[in-house]
Amino acid sequence: MLVVDVTMKKKSDQISLIKLISLKNKKALITGSGAGIGKAIAHRFAEAGANLVLVDINFQNIAKVKENLGQFNVEVELYKADLSKSEEINSLWEKMKGTEPDILVNNAAIYPTKSFLEVDHPFLERVLNVNLNSVFWMCQNMIKSRLKKGGVIINMGSIEAVLPLKEGLSQYDISKAGVMALSRALASEYGRNDFRVNVLVPGGIWTQGTKNLAKEAMKLNFGVLKSGFEYRMRSPLGRMGNADEVACMALVLACDLSSYVTGALIVVDGGFLSA
């Protein structure tokens, strides 16, 4: 017999909208926050009142991001780390011992293109280390350090893992498929420890990374040109997205507006996958 607990209140019952969306008194760690989507997430989270830990391989860029966050009056810590190296990840969590973040956004990734037949061991290892293994170790550190407190984890997937569009991205596609599978496994395993783990699945978003891809197109790489054109033609909204449109969904997943959302793949692609 199914027993329904009618007395159980939703976590969000009777909480004002402004409180639900607020990240005040929360600390959020965002990887790859020196550029693109990570930088946009840092802005929205700061606006919502979160104290931030910005992590990137490019220290200059996160220092610039910090300067621009001055208006929000939040604390911002900076860490330079190459997340492809597990020892740098461990040292980061060692430095944060006792002040671990409530929210972890695993956003850093690389997407270099290479024909499948030319991929060699060092190339594949580099992409998997940055895009997938780093997420694995970051999640393990987060969950281990907050097993009794819980927290929120947001990982970055890609529509490429579901519907490969660009040529030469097989290594990227498997890294993102891995991130999506890992996130669902952790959501299932650690929900009772009060962890919510979700995946953002962006479509084509204008960032420094995609601008670099566009530069390849200028060199008459027809594969890239073709896929950019096809993306816009198929997408119901008929355009690429911008980083802030992903950041706004990240904010929803980070705050209590999504208190009953875990193990979800949230697609932010202007309708591309559904068309």
Ligand SMILES: NC(=O)c1ccc[n+]([C@@H]2O[C@H](COP(=O)([O-])OP(=O)(O)OC[C@H]3O[C@@H](n4cnc5c(N)ncnc54)[C@H](O)[C@@H]3O)[C@@H](O)[C@H]2O)c1
């Ligand atoms: N832009 C898109 O169209 C798109 C589409 C789908 C998914 N995504 C995903 O969104 C995320 C952000 O993409 P983006 O376009 O903003 O990327 P981006 O290249 O503009 O920025 C990535 C950031 O990660 C940092 N980074 C790279 N390697 C690192 C390492 N080893 N250690 C630490 N930091 C490192 C870079 O310095 C940079 O600041 C990625 O996970 C990407 O796969 C992007």
